[in-house]
Structure formats: structure tokens, C-alpha cells
Amino acid sequence: MIIAIASDHGGYQLKETVRKYLAGRGDVKVVDLGTNSEESVDYPIYGRACAEAVASGKADRGIVICGTGIGISIAANKVKGIRCGLCTSTEMAELTRKHNNANMLAMGGRTTDPELALEITRVFLDTEFEGGRHKRRTDLLDEM
Numbered sequence: 654m655i656i657a658i659a660s661d662h663g664g665y666q667l668k669e670t671v672r673k674y675l676a677g678r679g680d681v682k683v684v685d686l687g688t689n690s691e692e693s694v695d696y697p698i699y700g701r702a703c704a705e706a707v708a709s710g711k712a713d714r715g716i717v718i719c720g721t722g723i724g725i726s727i728a729a730n731k732v733k734g735i736r737c738g739l740c741t742s743t744e745m746a747e748l749t750r751k752h753n754n755a756n757m758l759a760m761g762g763r764t765t766d767p768e769l770a771l772e773i774t775r776v777f778l779d780t781e782f783e784g785g786r787h788k789r790r791t792d793l794l795d796e797m
């Protein structure tokens with residue numbers, strides 16, 4: 654599985670933590686789309702770049718991180734074909750995969766503890782979509 658990852662400056666430290674975790678899993682290839690420091694940048698640019706990598710098929714899933722995860726998830730969800738779930742718990746990560754078939758995960762570098770963020774990432778990657786009634790709903794999302 655190819656995972657694209659991106660952040661703004663507010664998510665940079667957590668992006669590095671998540672990127673190292675992903676590299677250590679051995680079952681995913683990571684494409685890091687920046688940013689590469691804590692110098693101030695604009696989160697819509699990074700959210701869009703990651704979302705376009707997923708929507709175009711260059712990556713199977715995307716992970717985006719800003720200070721709260723809010724702005725960068727809004728940016729990602731503006732790209733057609735993207736279902737980006739902002740998660741602050743492992744339960745949300747599980748349900749955004751099972752029910753929303755989320756192809757992107759957003760987290761907050763200033764709001765989510767790094768250890769919890771790695772658990773959220775693990776659950777997001779290892780949980781399958783349930784399909785069934787949820788497929789009808791994600792099809793409605795994809796029509797928008």
C-alpha cells in the first residue's frame with residue numbers, strides 16, 4: 654500500500670513521528686509531500702497535494718496533519734473522490750474506515766498526543782470498509 658503524507662508547520666513534528674512509524678511497518682511505501690520544517694506555510698496547499706495524490710491513484714491512502722487537523726481536512730475534502738476523516742480517537746479511526754471508507758486520515762499535531770496518533774494511524778490502516786448500507790452512503794458522497 655502506498656501512503657501519501659503531508660502537513661503544515663503545525664503538524665510537522667507529528668508528521669515526522671507518523672512517517673517513521675509507517676517506514677518501520679514494512680508493509681507500506683511512504684510518499685512524503687512535505688512540509689519539511691516548522692517554518693510557517695499554508696495548510697490548504699499541503700492538504701490539496703496529498704488529496705490529489707490519492708484521488709489520482711498515485712497513493713492508496715493519505716494522511717494529513719495540521720495544528721488541529723481541521724483546516725487540512727477541509728482542504729482534502731474539497732478534492733473529488735476524497736473522503737477524509739478527522740480522527741481524535743481509535744474509535745473514530747475504526748468507524749471512519751468501516752462506515753465512511755475514508756481514504757484519508759487527518760489529525761492535529763497540537764491536539765493529539767503522538768502515542769495516540771500512532772494508534773489512530775494503525776487502526777486507520779488496518780481496518781476494512783464494511784460495505785453494505787454504508788456503500789450506498791459513500792456513493793452519495795462521491796456524487797457530490
Ligand code: RB5
Nearest residue numbers: 663719720721723724725
Ligand atoms: C496554523 O497556525 C494553524 O492554523 C493550522 O495548523 C491548522 O490548525 C488549521 O486548521
